Amino acid sequence: MTRDADKKAQDLKRYLSAFHGIDPRxxxxxxxxxxxxxxxxxxxxxxxxxxxxxxxxxxxxxxxxQKTLVDGRRHIVGLLVSGDLFGRVYEGPGExxxxxxxxxxxxxxxxxxxxxxxxxxxxxERAVMLNILNELDRxxxxxxxxxxxxxxxxxxxxxxLLRSRFASLDDLVEEAIDGTKVRIPISRTDLxxxxxxxxxxxxxxxxxxxxxxxxxxxxxxxxxxxNFHALARKAGEQDIGGMSSVKDILQExxxxx
Amino acid sequence: MTRDADKKAQDLKRYLSAFHGIDPRxxxxxxxxxxxxxxxxxxxxxxxxxxxxxxxxxxxxxxxxQKTLVDGRRHIVGLLVSGDLFGRVYEGPGExxxxxxxxxxxxxxxxxxxxxxxxxxxxxERAVMLNILNELDRxxxxxxxxxxxxxxxxxxxxxxLLRSRFASLDDLVEEAIDGTKVRIPISRTDLxxxxxxxxxxxxxxxxxxxxxxxxxxxxxxxxxxxNFHALARKAGEQDIGGMSSVKDILQExxxxx
DNA sequence: AACCAGCGTTGACAGTTATCAATGATCTTT
DNA sequence: AAAGATCATTGATAACTGTCAACGCTGGTT
Numbered sequence: 001m002t003r004d005a006d007k008k009a010q011d012l013k014r015y016l017s018a019f020h021g022i023d024p025r026x027x028x029x030x031x032x033x034x035x036x037x038x039x040x041x042x043x044x045x046x047x048x049x050x051x052x053x054x055x056x057x058x059x060x061x062x063x064x065x066q067k068t069l070v071d072g073r074r075h076i077v078g079l080l081v082s083g084d085l086f087g088r089v090y091e092g093p094g095e096x097x098x099x100x101x102x103x104x105x106x107x108x109x110x111x112x113x114x115x116x117x118x119x120x121x122x123x124x125e126r127a128v129m130l131n132i133l134n135e136l137d138r139x140x141x142x143x144x145x146x147x148x149x150x151x152x153x154x155x156x157x158x159x160x161l162l163r164s165r166f167a168s169l170d171d172l173v174e175e176a177i178d179g180t181k182v183r184i185p186i187s188r189t190d191l192x193x194x195x196x197x198x199x200x201x202x203x204x205x206x207x208x209x210x211x212x213x214x215x216x217x218x219x220x221x222x223x224x225x226x227n228f229h230a231l232a233r234k235a236g237e238q239d240i241g242g243m244s245s246v247k248d249i250l251q252e253x254x255x256x257x
Numbered sequence: 258m259t260r261d262a263d264k265k266a267q268d269l270k271r272y273l274s275a276f277h278g279i280d281p282r283x284x285x286x287x288x289x290x291x292x293x294x295x296x297x298x299x300x301x302x303x304x305x306x307x308x309x310x311x312x313x314x315x316x317x318x319x320x321x322x323q324k325t326l327v328d329g330r331r332h333i334v335g336l337l338v339s340g341d342l343f344g345r346v347y348e349g350p351g352e353x354x355x356x357x358x359x360x361x362x363x364x365x366x367x368x369x370x371x372x373x374x375x376x377x378x379x380x381x382e383r384a385v386m387l388n389i390l391n392e393l394d395r396x397x398x399x400x401x402x403x404x405x406x407x408x409x410x411x412x413x414x415x416x417x418l419l420r421s422r423f424a425s426l427d428d429l430v431e432e433a434i435d436g437t438k439v440r441i442p443i444s445r446t447d448l449x450x451x452x453x454x455x456x457x458x459x460x461x462x463x464x465x466x467x468x469x470x471x472x473x474x475x476x477x478x479x480x481x482x483x484n485f486h487a488l489a490r491k492a493g494e495q496d497i498g499g500m501s502s503v504k505d506i507l508q509e510x511x512x513x514x
Numbered sequence: 515a516a517c518c519a520g521c522g523t524t525g526a527c528a529g530t531t532a533t534c535a536a537t538g539a540t541c542t543t544t
Numbered sequence: 545a546a547a548g549a550t551c552a553t554t555g556a557t558a559a560c561t562g563t564c565a566a567c568g569c570t571g572g573t574t
Contacts, residue, residue, distance in 0.1 A: 067401060069493040070493075071493065073493065075400070075401050075404045075493075077397045077400045077401065078397070078400075088390070089386075089390070090383070090386065090387055090390065091387075091390055095394075095397075096397070119379070119383075122376065122379065122382075125379075125382060125383075125386070126347065126376075126382075128386075129346075129347065129382070129385075129386050129389065130347055130348075132386065132389050132390060132393060133345070133346070133347065133348055133389060135393055136389060136392060136393050136396060137352075139393060139396035139397060139400065140322075140334045140335070140352075140353070140396060142400055143332070143334045143335075143396065143399055143400060143403060144324060144332050144334065146400060146403040146404065146453060147332045147403065147450075147453035148453070149453060149454065149531080149532075149560085150560075150561095151560085151561075187521075187522090188521075188522060188523095189521085193404075196403060196404035196405070196406065197406070197561075197562085198561080198562060198563080199521085199522075199523095200522090200523080200524085200561090200562080200563085201560090201561060201562075202522095203522060203523055203524085204523090204524085204561090207523085207524095220521080220522060220523090236326040236327075236328065236330060236332075406530085406561080406562075407530075407531095408530085408531075444550095444551075444552090445551075445552060445553095446551085454531075454532085455531080455532060455533080456551085456552075456553095457531090457532080457533085457552090457553080457554085458530090458531060458532075459552095460552060460553055460554085461531090461553090461554085464553085464554095477539095477540095477551080477552055477553090
């Protein structure tokens, strides 16, 4: 009971990171409006074409946004992590379903209510817009990664993205002196569907990177990256992900030498 | 001279489609703020990492948003057509450059001025947000298309997208009784970079679709689509593009039979 | 403790694409 | 009009990936 209350308080503090910089009173209204829910891995959060009722925000865990084709194949178009918004503000039902890739906590807002409130608080609207712009950038980063023809290049790009984007998350990225431990938070199958390939090819590509000496596979979902420059080269020398954070990483690496 | 004036007037009317539903007075302010420019095919509109100064709107022609990798390869992450906005509202310099794929007319706004105005007119801000949301949907549609492993599937998806999204454009799509003429507004090389492959493969895939009887290549950039259902099947049976418009197309096709 | 199911890995082979090279067509330039 | 350049196409071969199958491992079940 007490633990639940603590948890909820902590979660509330957390989701505010998605709405940083907005008026405290606006935040208070959001707090009242929101409802915290928990999902186990594999559970559906929002069904395809039923995104109409809810707007939400990820508190913890990882969700995957995906589309199921009629032939049964599933394409993942993005991952949602702590602080990300989902749902379609101002829009009709979406074409993508959202499922929990890991155990996850989200807070949801009734869509109509949220939108109405959005119209009355310009700062919140701007925060939401910034969030959407950020999502757009990420979607384009994904497109660049997917444009690589070699699977190992896509894997390399994904690892770079993991480090730059998910560095702020709890236990996914751990820097060391001679490299970085990166936890891959999804299964091989998910990763394959994310990169537009098959689990077998993902496995082979990862081990190819290991044979090249760029990474070491400590556990299936935990790799030790020894050379980010080599990965960047294989990914097309793109500085993936986010702006300054990546610059910081690069500078940090230069400093180490 | 008179012709230029006419052109400008027409262009101004056109760009308003991006801001439909906003207050007439707001529109008047935008008209004053904007500046119309022309670009020839191949010209650069905005250089990579220099998106800081301008926000713009496409009036005519087609622009490509792209990223140049250090090894010289170029990845196209999207096409901009009449009515599309570009530039990064509220954001820093972008990672993508914008070039004219065809002769194009755009109108530009000084970014700082535009943003300041944005904060004062909620309806414009909402219009911009809707535009961005739309862009996000399209980016995800692209990701689905790119996730197809067979090139011919991606081509099929691209043709469906062309029809559903570009149907409103001047002379790109022309419906007939037994099919639809679709003009491909970019070169094979551009198309290859858009679909993450090579020009040779694009050519082969198009001719493979022709051999299957799904399309006929009238000219290199003009194909006659005989069977959209076959294309949809090859693209993964996805109803690509936008919501109701696609439904309309499908229903229209059913009606024809 | 034995069993079962799911996941990651590896191998062999077929299918598809990338690459290199050459040809023909279209358009621009001289 | 001729030369040159760019583009689309086609062919042949190498490289890569998808597919099918089998194996070992881990975690939960009976």
